[in-house]
Amino acid sequence: MAYHRPQNNNGMPDGNAPQETMKSFSIGMVGNIVTQSFSRLGNRLGDDYKPSIIHLDFGQVVQTLESEARFDFLVIHLDHRWFFDVAPGAESVERAEDLVERIRRWLDRGPGSVLLNTIPYRPRSTVDSDLHQQIEALHAIHRVFFDLAASTERVGIVDAAGILSEIGYATSFRERNRILMQSPYAPAAANAIMDGYAASIGAALRPRRKAIIVDADNTIWGGVVGEVGAESVAVDREYPGIVHFTLQQQLKRLRALGVILCAVTKNNKEDFLEVFAKRNMPLTLSDFTTYRSNWNPKSENIKEIANELNIGLDAIIFLDDNPFEIEEVSTRLPQVECHLFPNARPEVALTVLDHIGSLSARSLTAEDVVKAEQYRAEAERKQARGAAPTLEEYIASLGIQVQASVNDPSHLRRITQLTNKTNQFNLTCRRYVEAEIQQAMDQGHVYSFKVSDRFGDMGLVAVAIVRDGMIENLLMSCRALGRRVEIAILRYICDRHADVQGIYSPGPRNQMVAGFYDDNGFAFQKLCGDSRIYTLEQGPTDEQHFTIAD
Structure with a gap:
């Protein structure tokens, strides 16, 4: 199976196309049920998205995870029979742990996200203590899944158990169809689960409203x-x-x-x-x-x-x-x-x-959680800017501090998030998944920059990716603009990478940076498609009011 994102000549997904135009993607579906029950999933994503849905052979979960098949989203839908025949127990949890380890390896080998589901099953027993142990085992299976999702933004979990509990388990299942055709869900239940998958995929594809x-x-x-x-x-x-x-x-x-x-x-x-x-x-x-x-x-x-x-x-x-x-x-x-x-x-x-x-959002970063306070501080900065006689005096009054890190794995999720949500100050509009950022760290330098001033901490707001002598991307949250931080970051990179090149690729919303390299000591070298390649000459001037600390 092919990974359905455009590929560049390095075999990497081509992120130079802006996010707004990346509407075609692939969804692979596999499980221990017949996944054709979810064949109308694409219709639930709206007219802006055109997924190709590939239904893999029944039961081929392990084979898919061990193969070279790549999808933008791999949906692994499992009912209770994957984990146990009659009642959940310790062996069921071990099966969940084995599945998660296989998923981790699949993620490590390339791009793509995985969607799992909570297990729609009501334990039953004639002995209370046995029932309690079954419930605990079912929770333990889910805990294995949740721990995986907490460790990477590339895993989502659809709460199929909760979705079907709203409908009612008695009306959600067709046990005869489960036994005869491996298709256990009534139409209303299948539709509700599809809505859950559509919501999870949509959260990964669409920017969250702020x-x-x-x-x-x-x-x-x-x-x-x-x-x-x-x-x-x-x-x-x-x-x-x-x-x-x-x-x-x-x-x-x-x-x-x-x-x-x-x-x-x-x-x-x-x-x-x-x-x-x-x-x-x-x-x-x-x-x-x-x-x-x-x-x-x-x-x-x-x-x-x-x-x-x-x-x-x-x-x-x-x-x-x-x-x-x-x-x-x-x-x-x-x-x-x-x-x-x-x-x-x-x-x-x-x-x-x-x-x-x-x-909806797949997960939250530390910056997301304090967003309201950050925007309140930004409003105070605007008031200070209006009161300052000149831009120089305003910048000098802020007490700006910039902290740089390079190849810091603890920043992986936030860096990935910024590459996918930053549209205006974004030199290439290339989008990355976590595995691609990790690969860039392994092969080059991924710089992340935290910014604070007297009004508060803006958090990690800027990223620069330098690989093979090229500033592959430079981007910064619009919240940090207007303080010359972006120029100081470019100077910081130039000081560490002699003869570095830069690239600008036009996107629907990044016109504001079309002349960034021209204005900051780089010389235009050539066109490469719609992209402009620049070479370093003297680079930008040093910032007088703050420095970047390592």
């Missing part, structure tokens, strides 16, 4: 504060206040998972603030990175917030109870993903956030 902007009246609290007053809005543990109380808990949880929280509301500012001053709620005012409480159209306020945070409109989700406001924002700002919060139907309203696929 911010939720929420309405206030009848959304994060019940009632209109300007009419009923701060002490009378409904936000407590009794109906209807519990609907809004629970939404706040959900939003606070998302904030802890790296989502920026903002608010826009048509209210007098004083009334909006009074609710936070007088009411004991899950959300405090400090949980909001920024807010707008005025009578302007919400689309205008959302645009202001996007500019303040320096994020694209396509990184924003808007939540409001009013269909008119949803229509206004979705019409004027079609890039914003809008969702209605139907507070009068709590059974629906409180599942809205659960079903927003663009909030």
